[in-house]
Structure formats: structure tokens, C-alpha cells
Amino acid sequence: MPTTPGTVLLSGIVGSTAYGFAHAGSDIDRLGLFAVPTEELHGLHRPAESQVTTEPDLTLHEAAKWCRLALNCNPTASELVWLPDELYETRTPLGEELIALRSTFLSAPAVRRAYLGYADQQFRKLLARDTADPAARRRAAKHARHLVRLTEQAVRLHESGLNLIRLPDPERVRELGERIAARPATAESLLAEAAERLSRPGVLPDAPDPRPAEAWLRRVRAAHYAPAA
Incomplete structure (x- = not known):
């Protein structure tokens, strides 16, 4: 996996492999999210919120950006927390917490x-x-x-x-x-x-509940904060 400006919290194989469309010549698409060191968010210049590569096909979003995408039910980003277990390649405790919160992003x-x-x-x-x-x-x-x-x-x-x-x-x-x-x-x-x-009426709420995402993101920031000596 290419070098990221932080720690990958959750990643897995998405795309045609995840959907069941893959064949012998299909590309392997990967998606994940990462946390930057919290102190890097304090300065004038913020780190990049996404990293995309084609060799391999990999998209990584910073934790806050991924949450914003998921709260808007972005189909591509959201599938990261709904993958079959065997398709996860990185699954940290904070990543597990996010999977447990997945329904709160829906509306x-x-x-x-x-x-x-x-x-x-x-x-x-x-x-x-x-x-x-x-x-x-x-x-x-x-x-x-x-x-x-x-x-x-x-x-x-x-x-x-x-x-x-x-x-x-x-x-x-x-x-x-x-x-x-x-x-x-x-x-x-x-x-x-x-x-x-x-x-028609369905089971989803009229608006997502951002509070669990906010609390999770604050735990991410606390876990990745290392103040300068």
C-alpha cells in the first residue's frame, strides 16, 4: 500500500470484486480511510484529505472527509463499512467502531x-x-x-x-x-x-444523526495526538 500521510484505520477491496462482477481480468479496487497526526490539523496548511493512485487502484480518504461523504450517503465511500468480512484488509479498533456506527450515517x-x-x-x-x-x-x-x-x-x-x-x-x-x-x-x-x-415510507430517518460520527472523530483525534516536546 502506498505511503499515506497518517494511519490507515479501515480499508478493503471494493468495486467489481465486492459486487460479484469480477472476472479473470478485472482490476482490484481498494478503498480506505486514514487519520492524520492531529497536530498537523493545527497549522496554516492542512494535509490532503484524499489520496488516489492507479497502480494499485486505491482511494484513501482522511477520516473527517470520509464521515462527510458518508453522511451524504455517497455510494462509493459508504460501501467501506458494509463490506463482507473477508474483503477487509485493514481493520483497526477505531475502524471496527466505525462499522458499528454505519446505520447512523443513513437518511x-x-x-x-x-x-x-x-x-x-x-x-x-x-x-x-x-x-x-x-x-x-x-x-x-x-x-x-x-x-x-x-x-x-x-x-x-x-x-x-x-x-x-x-x-x-x-x-x-x-x-x-x-x-x-x-x-x-x-x-x-x-x-x-x-x-x-x-x-414511499421506508425505515430510514429523514436526517442522519451526526453525533456518533462527531464523537468517533474526536476519539480518532485524541488517539492520534502527540504534542511536540
Whole structure:
């Protein structure tokens, strides 16, 4: 793992491997969060809040930034605390605490806004693709799979409060994605159905509870504070 400006608290394998889409040639995507030494937050220049590399494919967010993303139900960042146990590569005690708090980051409006927003982005990419380009056709199938995944994850979160990262039937999602990639307009009914179900009463609150995240972050700052001699 590349050098980070702090301590990695939680990290794991995400993306196609986590969803069940991976094949022999798939990339391995990793996501994590880290804590900087607390005294580095006291100066004029704050440390970088994210680090992204492509070899390997790794995204790391500083603890406070990750919490802000999760409180907005960012689908990519949020999945870090919902992974199957075997996909975690770093799992410190503070990381365990964060996993235990995962439901407090959720809210119905944010799930609807973030997940359907990301799904709509995938739909727009499908509509704008170059149908004559073989590489674009392959990307279209990927966009379509993620569209299906995002809508189904959103509905499951809204109705059960659970984010199932490992899809129970990835082949069905893959096949549906191929059909949508061939005829993007067929995704309109999928998006409409998801929006309708998310408009019904669900189990999520109208707003997240930031207090557990705030208390956790203060424990992180205390644990990583080493005053200068």
C-alpha cells in the first residue's frame, strides 16, 4: 500500500470484486480511510484529505472527509463499512467502531439523492455513448450494470436499512446490464420504479444523526495526538 500521510484505520477491496462482477481480468479496487497526526490539523496548511493512485487502484480518504461523504450517503465511500468480512484488509479498533456506527450515517433523502443521482449519471453516459466504438460498447455494459446495482441498493437501503454490497444474483444483474446497454431506453422504467419505491415510507430517518460520527472523530483525534516536546 502506498505511503499515506497518517494511519490507515479501515480499508478493503471494493468495486467489481465486492459486487460479484469480477472476472479473470478485472482490476482490484481498494478503498480506505486514514487519520492524520492531529497536530498537523493545527497549522496554516492542512494535509490532503484524499489520496488516489492507479497502480494499485486505491482511494484513501482522511477520516473527517470520509464521515462527510458518508453522511451524504455517497455510494462509493459508504460501501467501506458494509463490506463482507473477508474483503477487509485493514481493520483497526477505531475502524471496527466505525462499522458499528454505519446505520447512523443513513437518511432517506440522502439515499434517494445520492444513489439515484449516480444511477442517472450512468444512464446519461449510456445515452451519450459512441455505438460504433467497441470499447465504448464494453463501457456501456459496465455503466448499465452499475445503474442496476445502484437502483437496487437504494431500494434495499430505503426499505430494510441494509446495504448489501455482495449482490445475491450478480449474473442476473450482468445479463440485465447487457440488455440495457443494447437498448438504454429500457432503463427508464427501472429508474422510474426505483424513484417511486423511494418515495414511499421506508425505515430510514429523514436526517442522519451526526453525533456518533462527531464523537468517533474526536476519539480518532485524541488517539492520534502527540504534542511536540
